[in-house]
Structure formats: C-alpha cells, structure tokens
Amino acid sequence: MAALYSCNSEIFPNIFQLLKILACLPVSTSTAERSHFCLKGRLNxxxxxxxxxxxxxxxxxxxxxxxxxPRRLEFII
Structure with missing residues (x-):
C-alpha cells in the first residue's frame, strides 16, 4: 500500500494500475486448499x-x- 500511495499516477500510469491490481489480490490461497480438501473427500x-x-x-x-x-444449514420457510 505504501508503494501505491507513493506512486505518481500521472508519471507512471501503468505501474499505478498494476499496484492497484496487486492491492486487490488475495493474500492467501485458502480457496484452492478448500477445493483440494473437497476433492479428497469425494475421492475417498x-x-x-x-x-x-x-x-x-x-x-x-x-x-x-x-x-x-444433522444438517449444516437450517432452511427457514
């Protein structure tokens, strides 16, 4: 975030856009790990x-x- 704030968007517009995209990316890979865990359960x-x-x-x-x-989700009608 410090790099994003210190980057001048008029001088370096492409780098500024890349830093904005980088700031939005997730830090962890929990979704990939979760999908592998579900796949392992199905294969078992x-x-x-x-x-x-x-x-x-x-x-x-x-x-x-x-x-x-017991169900994980309770349906309310």
Whole structure:
C-alpha cells in the first residue's frame, strides 16, 4: 500500500494500475486448499464405493441413515 500511495499516477500510469491490481489480490490461497480438501473427500467416498461394490445395499436404509444426520444449514420457510 505504501508503494501505491507513493506512486505518481500521472508519471507512471501503468505501474499505478498494476499496484492497484496487486492491492486487490488475495493474500492467501485458502480457496484452492478448500477445493483440494473437497476433492479428497469425494475421492475417498468413491474409493469406498469401489471397495464395497459387492455388498448388497438397500436404498431406503441409506436414505434413512442420511436423513437422521444433522444438517449444516437450517432452511427457514
């Protein structure tokens, strides 16, 4: 930010624009890390499905089990 404030926009217009863009960029890469974490969870689920593919499953039991788990979001109607 100090470089942005000390840069003269009339003398160095391109550098001033680059500094403004740089000031708006995020500092961390948390979104990329979050997406990799979600991908890892999905791959673990797919691996479990592949490993236990020979098991007989009843869709009603699975739906009941998933419905019993608490939800992260509460919907207000």
């Amino acid at each position: 689920g797919l691996a479990m499905l592949s490993i236990h593919a020979n098991m007989d499953t009843c869709s009603d039991e699975i739906i009941d089990e998933l419905a019993a788990k």
